[in-house]
Amino acid sequence: MDNPAYHIPVMLDACISGLAIDPNGIYVDLTFGGGGHSREILKKLDQGHLYAFDQDPDAARNAPEAENFTFIMANFRDLRRYLKIYGVTKVDGILADLGISSHQIDRAERGFSTRFEGNLDMRMSQSGELTAANVLNTYSEEALHRVFGLYGEVRNAKTLAKAVVSSRTGSPFESIPDFKQLLDKYAPRGKYAKYAAQVFQAIRIEVNEEMAALEEMLEQSIALLNPGGRLVVMSYHSLEDRMVKNMIAKGKLQGELEKDFYGNPLRPLEPVNRKAITADAAEVAINKRARSAKLRIARKN
Incomplete structure (x- = not known):
């Protein structure tokens, strides 16, 4: 149907x-x-x-x-x-x-949207092994810089990558709210929604190897x-x-x-x-x- x-x-x-x-x-x-x-x-x-x-x-x-x-x-x-x-x-x-x-955006547990308090997943296919949490918690600062800059065209990609690596040392990112707390500190004033969307897009593209x-x-x-x-x-x-x-x-x-x-x-x-x-x-x-x-x-x- x-x-x-x-x-x-x-x-x-x-x-x-x-x-x-x-x-x-x-x-x-x-x-x-x-x-x-x-x-x-x-x-x-x-x-x-x-x-x-x-x-x-x-x-x-x-x-x-x-x-x-x-x-x-x-x-x-x-x-x-x-x-x-x-x-x-x-x-x-x-x-x-x-x-x-x-449909994927509106399912909180899929982790595609900043609107929900779901897991950092973002896999289009649930059989995939790489998740958004894996990217944020295991990628090097250089790799994160590449992902944010290339796939999200995030202007402060290098600064954000460094902040992610520093923040996860004490406590790994497990949920969308965890990550949003960090994003809130580095988003341009008054442009949080657009900034978060760019960052989430970048991670999603990496997780699903969309460009390849x-x-x-x-x-x-x-x-x-x-x-x-x-x-x-x-x-x-x-x-x-x-x-x-x-x-x-x-x-x-x-x-x-x-x-x-x-x-x-x-x-x-x-x-x-x-x-x-x-x-x-x-x-x-x-x-x-x-x-x-x-x-x-x-x-x-």
Whole structure:
């Protein structure tokens, strides 16, 4: 059964439209969540098939019972391997709504939000070994500096890293309130909420290896798409969006765009929208998560 409370899809119509769905095509929803996107895709399929990925066991409970739908409980970084198990080597469209679901944020025991007094967990998959508490209590000052600065773009990342190491010496961080007491001392005046969100984002990305997983997923997506197939990706922070934008522009994350003998660009993807699509004011008013969303759509050459 569809569960709107689990997660409200952002820019749903734009995402589905971006896929340019062939009723008989093969599609992949890499971030199933509450099933909002998947159900809209299924409405447009005839003889086609939809494969949906999600590493959170809670998401599996939202899976629809349909002959042309397959739910795969796995991280999307392994998408090519799992699709091969089902005999799928090429697809016509891939959709990814990145970031964290509303359901995960609203579950206190998952430890994703500063609003609750839960444990410092932040694992998207409960089978993962690394938790937020592990990061805060075992990472070196240098490693914490890297996490806060790179993944959260925290301005006083070095100072905060030093404070974390100093504070945990006497008493390890065990809960969100424990950590919030420290954050309160180092947040810019009047900007605690934004500061805490940046720090929590940084830790969450580290715990779940989100950037590495995204890179692997994008590379595999290019290989999986049929010519003319669509890649639709929605991101929620600059690091994700930059990676998606670079992959669409160059077909890789590092180095210059390759060109043929005549100087023509050799890139596997062609952007459908030159600039990222953003949510309108009406949607942002209903769903605050839409405020930071950027949607990019590309077509396989």
